Amino acid sequence: MAKTPLRVAVTGAAGQIGYSLLFRIANGDMLGKDQPVILQLLEIADEKAQKALKGVMMEIDDCAFPLLAGMTAHADPMTAFKDADFALLVGARPRGPGMERKDLLEANAQIFTVQGKALDAVASRNVKVLVVGNPANTNAYIAMKSAPSLPAKNFTAMLRLDHNRALSQIASKTGKPVASIEKLCVWGNHSPTMYADYRFAQIDGASVKETINDDAWNRDTFLPTVGKRGAAIIEARGLSSAASAANAAIDHMHDWYLGTNGKWTTMGIPSDGSYGIPEGTMFGFPVTTENGEYTIVQGLPIDEFSQERINLTLKELTEEREGVAHLLA
Numbered sequence: 001m002a003k004t005p006l007r008v009a010v011t012g013a014a015g016q017i018g019y020s021l022l023f024r025i026a027n028g029d030m031l032g033k034d035q036p037v038i039l040q041l042l043e044i045a046d047e048k049a050q051k052a053l054k055g056v057m058m059e060i061d062d063c064a065f066p067l068l069a070g071m072t073a074h075a076d077p078m079t080a081f082k083d084a085d086f087a088l089l090v091g092a093r094p095r096g097p098g099m100e101r102k103d104l105l106e107a108n109a110q111i112f113t114v115q116g117k118a119l120d121a122v123a124s125r126n127v128k129v130l131v132v133g134n135p136a137n138t139n140a141y142i143a144m145k146s147a148p149s150l151p152a153k154n155f156t157a158m159l160r161l162d163h164n165r166a167l168s169q170i171a172s173k174t175g176k177p178v179a180s181i182e183k184l185c186v187w188g189n190h191s192p193t194m195y196a197d198y199r200f201a202q203i204d205g206a207s208v209k210e211t212i213n214d215d216a217w218n219r220d221t222f223l224p225t226v227g228k229r230g231a232a233i234i235e236a237r238g239l240s241s242a243a244s245a246a247n248a249a250i251d252h253m254h255d256w257y258l259g260t261n262g263k264w265t266t267m268g269i270p271s272d273g274s275y276g277i278p279e280g281t282m283f284g285f286p287v288t289t290e291n292g293e294y295t296i297v298q299g300l301p302i303d304e305f306s307q308e309r310i311n312l313t314l315k316e317l318t319e320e321r322e323g324v325a326h327l328l329a
């Protein structure tokens with residue numbers, strides 16, 4: 001028997017990430033090739049944005065996706081999020097050359113109070129929320145705090161692009177396929193302070209750290225390359241990453257919903273106090289997922305270098321949070 005369609009709300013649907021994301025959700029890449037979906041698409045109440053959204057929807061229609069069970073356009077989060085099982089909060093201003101993601105805080109924070117409240121009011125009580133709009137961790141924190149009647153664990157931030165970037169750099173350094181790399185993780189904020197950690201990573205059972213055996217490469221090449229990859233793409237393309245961001249959003253939701261079969265991935269999630277990260281901080285952690293729930297990988301030793309990196313990214317997140325405290329008062 002055919003499965004009941006799941007409702008997927010996407011904000012910023014006419015933007016550049018939306019243009020890569022929606023087609024893949026409708027194609028079954030996110031929730032499975034046997035799972036029908038209904039797309040509930042939100043754009044700002046601006047004639048040009050709504051017209052562009054209509055254009056994207058015409059193209060989605062023209063793909064005749066067998067799994068697409070319905071699609072609606074919205075200018076109000078209260079209708080866009082109605083009964084949503086999944087919400088991908090992409091809509092926000094992107095950064096331009098020379099900006100850091102936290103420079104977007106003022107411009108974007110407001111959006112996530114409004115949308116958190118709307119999710120609280122109308123979404124499914126089990127809604128799984130992924131915040132992509134930058135600064136993603138703090139925006140996810142704002143949305144979570146603005147939705148007190150929903151479980152905090154339902155709110156997540158996207159660190160998966162950093163995770164995938166790190167995988168790709170390690171694959172290229174070791175000459176091994178990305179699919180062979182396991183037990184990689186990224187700690188902290190989706191910003192240049194994030195700490196991509198391959199100390200526990202393995203390729204076919206062999207330690208990645210021992211295979212690479214080059215702490216200077218880790219410190220001076222790997223971490224800056226992964227941390228500043230977003231800026232490098234803006235510099236090269238004149239626009240921030242879009243298809244790779246959409247791909248990471250698909251990976252994040254896919255793994256959250258369908259499970260990782262014991263494998264590690266990275267999600268930005270509200271801390272439960274693990275590894276000394278204050279409870280509620282929206283922080284990148286190594287997780288495994290099963291039955292729609294994530295679990296933090298416990299008991300990893302944190303050496304001095306790693307602790308310094310974790311402290312740095314935590315400090316930045318704490319400052320960002322203090323910067324938006326007035327919005328949550």
Ligand SMILES: NC(=O)C1=CN([C@@H]2O[C@H](COP(=O)(O)OP(=O)(O)OC[C@H]3O[C@@H](n4cnc5c(N)ncnc54)[C@H](O)[C@@H]3O)[C@@H](O)[C@H]2O)C=CC1
Nearest residue numbers: 012014015016017043044091092093094132133134136245
């Ligand atoms: N977490 C991550 O790894 C990544 C995050 N990003 C972030 O994703 C966000 C979107 O990026 P792009 O799609 O490239 O930007 P874009 O400017 O192409 O599209 C954003 C869309 O969101 C819409 N929008 C703005 N406010 C909205 C609201 N309140 N409700 C609904 N829609 C709204 C805009 O009208 C626009 O169509 C940016 O904040 C960017 O920095 C981008 C790449 C990676």
Ligand SMILES: O=C([O-])CC(=O)C(=O)O
Nearest residue numbers: 095134161230231240241
């Ligand atoms: O760098 C940006 O502004 C967009 C983004 O978050 C990324 O590509 O990681």
